[in-house]
Amino acid sequence: MSVTISKKTARRAMILKMAAKMFREYGFASATMRDLAKNIGIEAASLYNHIKSKNEMLEEIVTGMANDCKEHLEDIEQKNTTALVKIESLIRFHTQMMLYHSEEYSVMVNEWMHLGPSVLPQFIADRRDYVKRMEAIIQKGIDGNWLKPIMPYVVVLNILSSVRGLEFWHKSSKTHTAEEMEENMVKHLLGALKD
Amino acid sequence: MSVTISKKTARRAMILKMAAKMFREYGFASATMRDLAKNIGIEAASLYNHIKSKNEMLEEIVTGMANDCKEHLEDIEQKNTTALVKIESLIRFHTQMMLYHSEEYSVMVNEWMHLGPSVLPQFIADRRDYVKRMEAIIQKGIDGNWLKPIMPYVVVLNILSSVRGLEFWHKSSKTHTAEEMEENMVKHLLGALKD
DNA sequence: CCTACCGATCGGTAGG
DNA sequence: CCTACCGATCGGTAGG
Numbered sequence: 001m002s003v004t005i006s007k008k009t010a011r012r013a014m015i016l017k018m019a020a021k022m023f024r025e026y027g028f029a030s031a032t033m034r035d036l037a038k039n040i041g042i043e044a045a046s047l048y049n050h051i052k053s054k055n056e057m058l059e060e061i062v063t064g065m066a067n068d069c070k071e072h073l074e075d076i077e078q079k080n081t082t083a084l085v086k087i088e089s090l091i092r093f094h095t096q097m098m099l100y101h102s103e104e105y106s107v108m109v110n111e112w113m114h115l116g117p118s119v120l121p122q123f124i125a126d127r128r129d130y131v132k133r134m135e136a137i138i139q140k141g142i143d144g145n146w147l148k149p150i151m152p153y154v155v156v157l158n159i160l161s162s163v164r165g166l167e168f169w170h171k172s173s174k175t176h177t178a179e180e181m182e183e184n185m186v187k188h189l190l191g192a193l194k195d
Numbered sequence: 196m197s198v199t200i201s202k203k204t205a206r207r208a209m210i211l212k213m214a215a216k217m218f219r220e221y222g223f224a225s226a227t228m229r230d231l232a233k234n235i236g237i238e239a240a241s242l243y244n245h246i247k248s249k250n251e252m253l254e255e256i257v258t259g260m261a262n263d264c265k266e267h268l269e270d271i272e273q274k275n276t277t278a279l280v281k282i283e284s285l286i287r288f289h290t291q292m293m294l295y296h297s298e299e300y301s302v303m304v305n306e307w308m309h310l311g312p313s314v315l316p317q318f319i320a321d322r323r324d325y326v327k328r329m330e331a332i333i334q335k336g337i338d339g340n341w342l343k344p345i346m347p348y349v350v351v352l353n354i355l356s357s358v359r360g361l362e363f364w365h366k367s368s369k370t371h372t373a374e375e376m377e378e379n380m381v382k383h384l385l386g387a388l389k390d
Numbered sequence: 391c392c393t394a395c396c397g398a399t400c401g402g403t404a405g406g
Numbered sequence: 407c408c409t410a411c412c413g414a415t416c417g418g419t420a421g422g
């Protein structure tokens with residue numbers, strides 16, 4: 001019995017993984033349930049034994065990633081470190097999420113607007129809250145003279161957007177390693193904040 | 196006769212402007228010709244007196260913006276200035292494009308993948324070329340010891356991605372002015388390259 | 391997990 | 407610029 005359940009769970013996880021891959025490659029609106037089914041090797045109708053709807057898949061992918069990000073931010077906030085260390089940790093965390101969980105992360109940052117009306121407002125509110133809390137960390141660093149004064153809103157936007165842009169690297173010929181990319185992300189995005 | 200032509204041209208330009216607005220807001224795939232027609236005040240079928248297809252509109256919007264960017268880069272390359280000044284000019288140019296031509300610029304950076312097979316390969320090749328030439332400017336600056344050594348590929352990706360992220364500011368409550376945003380973009384993205 | 395099929399909606403055309 | 411309409415395709419359901 002438990003074998004049956006875990007098998008079903010694994011199958012569902014596999015479907016969600018493939019859905020993330022396709023949402024990322026074609027966009028949520030252009031990816032079709034028929035293509036998803038074909039890539040898995042079943043008929044489109046059979047998908048609905050594992051999921052409720054196309055939108056439910058998007059919601060699960062996006063909120064899953066969003067929760068991971070929120071958790072990490074809370075950890076960071078608790079720690080007794082300087083603003084510089086905290087921001088560096090945030091840059092590294094997001095970079096690694098994009099580099100090692102690129103499908104789900106890309107879907108979150110690129111397809112969230114297709115979320116259904118029952119989850120979209122909450123996602124937007126959460127995102128705004130996340131940005132505000134990153135801004136607060138930077139502002140504290142500026143107030144304490146640990147960081148150079150650059151508008152926190154712009155810094156946060158740039159960090160998050162730059163990570164989003166790593167999608168291009170991921171799809172490209174990869175002439176550089178993930179580690180190199182991460183180090184240079186830190187150098188560039190943190191460099192202007194240091195003395 | 197010439198009045199008729201210019202009227203037609205103006206109408207077409209207006210349709211393209213509205214299309215850009217809707218491609219940006221809903222995404223190319225989700226924006227419909229029927230909604231576009233409704234927003235203009237005509238029937239969907241009537242659109243085809245001004246344009247050939249939905250894809251043609253996308254192509255015109257995207258390649259129009261891409262050409263503006265290419266032209267600016269060529270100007271920059273000709274000028275006899277330091278790498279730092281050139282990169283600053285590039286940051287300011289792209290920031291202004293996003294801030295003052297947000298519809299078309301957003302469509303270019305977010306919807307280019309829906310370009311038809313007759314233009315997509317060229318667009319990708321052009322984009323790669325554009326990045327390579329920005330990288331070359333930075334590399335020259337590093338070689339001449341005018342810039343701190345940060346991987347040019349990452350710097351270029353971050354600059355372009357950060358500008359893309361300004362879309363969020365544009366849609367938001369706008370608690371900061373466009374000028375403030377531009378100055379802080381320069382401070383953050385160029386700061387790490389300076390000594 | 392499949393066959394069969396639905397209502398809706400899409401981009402686009404014919405003909406005026 | 408409109409009426410009328412088409413073929414294709416979509417997400418999803420019924421019933422087994």
